[in-house]
Amino acid sequence: MPSSTHDPHALRARWVAWRNRVLASRSFQRWASRTPIVRRIARKRAGDLFDLVAGFAYSQALLATVESGLLDLLAEHPQDLTSIARETGLGEAAASRLVRAAAALDLAEEVSPGRWMLGQHGAALRGNMGAQAMIRHHRLLYRDLAEPLDLLRADRRCGTSLSEYWNYPAQDHDGAAAYSALMAASQEMVAGQIADAYDFGRHHALLDVGGGHGAFIRAIAASSPSLELGIFDLPHVAEGAGPAIKSAGLDRRVAIHTGDFFRDPLPAGYDCISLVRILHDHDDEPCLRLLAAIRRALPPGGRLVVAEPMSGVRGTGPMSDGYFGLYLWAMGSGRPRNPAEIGSMATRAGFANWKGLSVAQPVITSGIVCFT
Numbered sequence: 620m621p622s623s624t625h626d627p628h629a630l631r632a633r634w635v636a637w638r639n640r641v642l643a644s645r646s647f648q649r650w651a652s653r654t655p656i657v658r659r660i661a662r663k664r665a666g667d668l669f670d671l672v673a674g675f676a677y678s679q680a681l682l683a684t685v686e687s688g689l690l691d692l693l694a695e696h697p698q699d700l701t702s703i704a705r706e707t708g709l710g711e712a713a714a715s716r717l718v719r720a721a722a723a724l725d726l727a728e729e730v731s732p733g734r735w736m737l738g739q740h741g742a743a744l745r746g747n748m749g750a751q752a753m754i755r756h757h758r759l760l761y762r763d764l765a766e767p768l769d770l771l772r773a774d775r776r777c778g779t780s781l782s783e784y785w786n787y788p789a790q791d792h793d794g795a796a797a798y799s800a801l802m803a804a805s806q807e808m809v810a811g812q813i814a815d816a817y818d819f820g821r822h823h824a825l826l827d828v829g830g831g832h833g834a835f836i837r838a839i840a841a842s843s844p845s846l847e848l849g850i851f852d853l854p855h856v857a858e859g860a861g862p863a864i865k866s867a868g869l870d871r872r873v874a875i876h877t878g879d880f881f882r883d884p885l886p887a888g889y890d891c892i893s894l895v896r897i898l899h900d901h902d903d904e905p906c907l908r909l910l911a912a913i914r915r916a917l918p919p920g921g922r923l924v925v926a927e928p929m930s931g932v933r934g935t936g937p938m939s940d941g942y943f944g945l946y947l948w949a950m951g952s953g954r955p956r957n958p959a960e961i962g963s964m965a966t967r968a969g970f971a972n973w974k975g976l977s978v979a980q981p982v983i984t985s986g987i988v989c990f991t
């Protein structure tokens with residue numbers, strides 16, 4: 620069908636179709652790989668494409684690097700293959716294969732022939748326990764994504780490894796402790812980004828809804844010393860928050876409330892509520908109910924801060940739709956939303972308006988604030 624001259628997108632679509640025909644042609648690819656000025660671009664794009672092709676193997680090499688103890692072993696002193704094999708429990712040939720794969724991914728570096736230390740990615744990863752916890756946790760996602768089209772075709776209510784893991788209301792004490800520990804391991808990065816982007820000190824009291832074991836509240840307590848604090852979570856989760864709050868010396872400052880945020884009213888008395896990595900777990904209808912419950916709990920002038928990875932934000936790269944999109948699909952509910960989608964759900968739920976927060980590392984979290 621000829622494209623309409625009134626369609627403002629028709630010109631772009633024609634250009635994309637032409638460009639893609641050129642890029643797919645073997646003769647263009649051969650020409651580009653030999654021609655001096657475009658050769659570098661062609662090489663970079665070919666490398667990027669092959670990284671996509673091989674990415675699942677890179678992720679498994681990463682898991683083996685973390686699980687084998689290589690990150691600690693290579694941290695301080697160069698190690699030869701004999702010691703790497705001994706410490707990781709691998710044969711020398713396998714140890715060599717692993718450390719070379721790690722070096723190819725910048726996790727390790729051969730500092731002199733046959734002697735290895737951490738590479739730059741390896742050093743950064745060693746200091747990031749949250750990322751290491753996620754790498755281990757990805758076993759479940761890897762299992763669920765083994766046949767990605769089967770997963771996409773299946774009814775989302777069918778059980779998966781991830782839906783079982785994140786079955787919040789049905790988890791027992793140990794299951795809730797496991798997912799709360801995983802969340803807490805990565806919370807420091809999230810809380811740091813949000814505390815830099817939003818001044819909680821302007822408020823009198825902050826309630827973190829779905830606050831788990833209180834890692835976000837503990838981080839905000841340090842940066843806003845006069846703020847009163849509260850956590851709201853399911854009973855079998857919130858009971859695990861007490862010891863961490865106590866050992867941080869915050870038991871007089873942090874109130875722990877228990878309940879189901881889809882059924883029970885939220886406590887009053889807080890002029891700020893935070894939702895950290897909550898909405899993206901849920902489909903639109905339950906999110907609207909939760910947002911309406913939060914709006915009811917806030918006094919005039921109160922605010923809601925939403926923090927989670929969001930799509931369509933500059934700087935998130937493929938993480939949001941390429942990673943969280945599939946992760947949340949495998950989990951059986953929720954989706955990554957862009958700030959405007961969350962803001963518009965908040966206004967439908969009764970908030971007056973919203974604005975985006977400027978977060979330095981949006982790949983970890985983005986943020987919006989909603990006004991009553």
Ligand SMILES: C[S@@+](CC[C@H](N)C(=O)[O-])C[C@H]1O[C@@H](n2cnc3c(N)ncnc32)[C@H](O)[C@@H]1O
Binds near residue numbers: 802831853880881
């Ligand atoms: C993905 S975790 C996020 C935890 C924490 N906000 C963070 O970012 O680390 C979701 C949290 O929401 C809580 N949650 C899930 N469903 C809930 C419900 N119906 N009522 C209350 N809390 C709930 C879970 O127990 C869990 O602590």
